[in-house]
Amino acid sequence: MAPLPGGDAAPECIAPAKPGGGFDQSCKLAQAAFQQAGLTTTPMRISYMPGGVGAIAFDQIVTRRPAESRTLVAFSSGSLLNLSHGRFGKRSVDDVRWIAAVGVDYGVVLVGRQSPWKTLPELLVALKADPGRISFAAGGTIGSQDWVKSALVAGAGGVDHKAMRFVAFEGGGEAIAALKGGHVQVYMGDASEVFDKLGPGSPFRALAVLADQRLPGPLAGVPTAREQGVDIVWPAIRGFYVGPKVPDGDVAAWTAAFDQLMAAPAFAEVRARHGLFPLALTGAALRAVIDRQNRQYVELATRFGLRR
Structure with a gap:
């Protein structure tokens, strides 16, 4: 070597x-x-x-x-x-x-286990009905990778990126903690940040992965956004x-x-x-x-x- x-x-x-x-x-x-x-x-x-x-x-x-x-x-x-x-x-x-x-890595749409949304389309329907009710958390400020993923998802729900609620954190760890605490409703992170935080008893639920096909391993059961009719892929x-x-x-x-x-x-x-x-x-x-x-x-x- x-x-x-x-x-x-x-x-x-x-x-x-x-x-x-x-x-x-x-x-x-x-x-x-x-x-x-x-x-x-x-x-x-x-x-x-x-x-x-x-x-x-x-x-x-x-x-x-x-x-x-x-x-x-x-x-x-x-x-x-x-x-x-x-x-x-x-x-x-x-x-x-x-x-x-x-x-x-690939983007992932993460919500709390107690969230009313079980699928990405359900989240988009709720977002379109009342965008002010749903806040996106991300490990970065406006314009960061996680913000862009949030803007793309908001756009898929018919919400202009300027109208979405966005809470910036310095890194994914802080954003995930805020989601766990119920301070935000959606975390637009990456698979590598959440793959070990899912499973039985997890406080989180992954609604979609932003990949062109399902991912192997712990996220194998999570559908892609495309499977759910939302054409967003973020490698x-x-x-x-x-x-x-x-x-x-x-x-x-x-x-x-x-x-x-x-x-x-x-x-x-x-x-x-x-x-x-x-x-x-x-x-x-x-x-x-x-x-x-x-x-x-x-x-x-x-x-x-x-x-x-």
């Missing part, structure tokens, strides 16, 4: 949010996978850097820690969305070095980047390590345990996907009037 760059010190993975959300899951996946593969003598250290749903961490790596070869930062398609419409200031996808996408890649001044040799070492790691049969098990679905990209293939998603998100940002 290719050695990691940066010597013998424990590598660091920065989750750019508070504990409990998708970024946390990504770092824990990397921590478990590298340790299982014997690539780290000490466990990968996970640091939490909330703020701006990724903006603070991105700025820190670009301006203050640009050459740290041993530091990974978790990203998702939500990070790319925020970059595409200016929520990271003047930053762009060209300001960091993209290392790997280790899996794909979200999850992966890692490093600072812009990390040397080429160290970037190549990370790339080689992830390529070998993700090709190993044991990795599929670790990925599944952390709620992600198969996707393995590095190098030019990863950059092509990032550029494509960036173009799509610019179009969405324009549609919803989010461009800064």
Whole structure:
């Protein structure tokens, strides 16, 4: 297995949010996978850097820690969305070095177990009848990935995105806690954040997954939005980047390590345990996907009037 760059010190993975959300899951996946593969003598250290749903961490790596070869930062398609419409200031996808996408996640529509809605169409009927009664929770502000998913669902119910009630939280963990407490009615999160929170006795109910087909595992019984007549699909890649001044040799070492790691049969098990679905990209293939998603998100940002 290719050695990691940066010597013998424990590598660091920065989750750019508070504990409990998708970024946390990504770092824990990397921590478990590298340790299982014997690539780290000490466990990968996970640091939490909330703020701006990724903006603070991105700025820190670009301006203050640009050459740290041993530091990974978790990203998702939500990070790319925020970059595409200016929520990271003047930053762009060209300001960091993209290392790997280790899996794909999908949006999920989550409500409390005591909710009156058993299906997505039932929620949409209630939303259309009285949009002020239903509040959407998300791990991000207006314009974030979870906000866009909320806006798409509201639109499917005939409600303009400007009229929907939206409550922003700093990360999925806080949003899920608010749903559990009954402070909000719907959480537009991701499968990786909720797959281990469902089942017998769960305080939650998943109404739909925003995938093109049903997901395996704990969410296998949850229908897609499309199955229920609502044409919304929201895949979200999850992966890692490093600072812009990390040397080429160290970037190549990370790339080689992830390529070998993700090709190993044991990795599929670790990925599944952390709620992600198969996707393995590095190098030019990863950059092509990032550029494509960036173009799509610019179009969405324009549609919803989010461009800064």
